[in-house]
Amino acid sequence: MDVVIAGGHGKIARRLTRLLVAGHDRVGGIIRNPDHRHDISADGGDPILCDLETASEGELDAAVVGADAIVFAAGAGPGSGAARKDTVDYGAAKRLVDAARRTGVRRYVMVSAMGTDAPPEGDDVFAVYLRAKARADAELRAAGLDHTIVRPGGLTDDAGTGLVRIDRHVAPGHVARDDVAAVLAAVLGEPGTIGRTFEVVEGDTPIAAAVAAVEDHIELPDAS
Secondary structure, three states: OEEEEEOOOOHHHHHHHHHHHHOOOEEEEEEOOHHHHHHHHHOOOEEEEOOOOOOOHHHHHHHHOOOOEEEEOOOOOOOOOHHHHHHHHHHHHHHHHHHHHHHOOOEEEEEOOOOOOOOOOOOOHHHHHHHHHHHHHHHHHHOOOEEEEEEEOEEEOOOOOOEEEEEOOOOOOEEEHHHHHHHHHHHHOOHHHOOOEEEEEEOOEEHHHHHHOHHHHOOOOOOO
């Protein structure tokens, strides 16, 4: 499989790149900072220099054309203000959805967040972030692509356990970035996750089994 990861230098994205490359998939990592090219290459991926906020449609299309799947793992980051939540967490995701439609890339996996079903009002940066993610998720669902929306709980850098809880809604909790990356890799290989939105936190079910069960216990179409 040929996978393009937006936000290729992020903590989840780099873990996912290494997993996919180990499984003999080809990975292109979209980055905007040329200094990050070496890290993408070291992980076994191919760096794709493209600023998702400012690139032309042609540049966006060139970044994804020919891919079998896109994983949107980009984000403005915890140190950014409210304005970049809108231009990255929503705007960049939407622009890449549009590029997928133009270039015929059917599979699109979104790394979202818990709390986006009913994001809070107000000017707090986290509230703005959740609203941006909710809008991005809605755009993806409306685009007619073979989408999956993965909403992790609080992210940690703890070593992954390989055990998670996945459902349409789960109690608030944490999950290791290692395990989120493994969930994303499993989702890409599981057609039964297409059209589904689910939350994921640490749990007691092996990741492969939890992802394989998504088709059986998470309803279609999306209700959110």
